[in-house]
Amino acid sequence: MIKDFLLKLIFIPLLGIVLPLTAGIISYAYYTTFELIAAHCFFILTSFVIWAGCLWLHSKLRVLYTEQHKPAYKLLTVCAVSALYAACVGGLSVIGWMNLSYETFSWTPIYNFVAVCVFVVILFTLAYEILFLNKERELDSKIVQIMDQERSQATLQALRSELDPHFIFNSLNTLNYLIAHDAPQALLFNNRLAQVYKYILVNRNKELVPLTDEIEFIDNYFFLLQIRHENKLAMVKDMQVDTDSFFIPPCALQLLVENSIKHNDFSEEHPLEINITISGLLLKVRNSSSPRKYKSYSTGVGLKNLRSRYRIICHKNIQVEQTSDHFIVTLPLITQNQIAC
Secondary structure, eight states, X not given: OOOOHHHHHHHHHHHHHHHHHHHTXXXXXXXXXXXXXXXXXXXXXXXXXXXXXXXXXXXXXXXXXXXXXXXXXXXXXHHHHHHXXXXXXXXXXXXXXXXXXXXXXXXXXXXXXXXXXXXXXXXXXXXXXXXXXXXXXXXXXXXXXXXXXXXXXXXXXXXXXXXXXXXXXXXXXXXHHHHHHOHHHHHHHHHHHHHHHHHHXXXXXXXXXXXXXXXXXXXXXXXXXXXXXXXXXXXXXXXXXXXXXXXXXXXXXXXXXHHHHHTBOOOSSSOEEEEEEEETTEEEEEEEOOBOSSOOOOOSOHXXXXXXXXXXXXXXXXXXXXXXXXXXXXXXXXXXXXXXX
């Protein structure tokens, strides 16, 4: 709905004065001041009837057209119908004025009045259509934005739900191995697993967590991995920044560490080296690359999940680089100011 109260308040009285003056159908010398005021009130009423009628016609005609109709055809139809209506009302109005006035009229001022009414109506019809289209475009943009937000939230929720089965699948494999080979270590593993899973439960509905919390979580998680793999893993962190100032999607580091173990061969002689470093607003997770000869089973969540979460949450991309010796994933760090925006 176009809010045009002020437009009506200004232009309806103005047109009631300008239309007869422009057409030349009032000879001011023949009338008293009171009669002139009454005459202009008559034409202000005419202006109101034309304006209100055209708005009613616009509202009725607009719903008849769908998006498939060409805008030019729609606009031409609205202008033609409005112009015909204005010509009829203007003609009847000027004929009524002829019966009330003291003057003798020729057809020329009558034609002029009708022509001016038609011209003004077409002009204002175009103006209203422009206002309506702008309003419609704003409404469509808001609807699209709301739908995008709802779709993003739904997608993000689906991605979060993928973390739990992904994590459980790999953890149960580890626990199964330890139960069969080292029961005491299995008990220790189970206790630390409870702490790790608590982190996931607490943060599963959060889009971002402080980097400090994520680092603490990955330390606990890596402890579980070392129980199973003993001296076959090594992790080095270079965090010479205030990690409280940055944020990251929860379990982002866990996915990368887990992937590096899943897809690489390693041993005590050739341990898997994982380096986590921060440079500027980027966090890099680099692991030595020694691909397995036979691909291990994967749920396919991993990097695809992480990439999707970054795009939905902060419209940023992660970078993946593969060299002959290393596999590197670079994650954008998110600041408090970016969250506020």
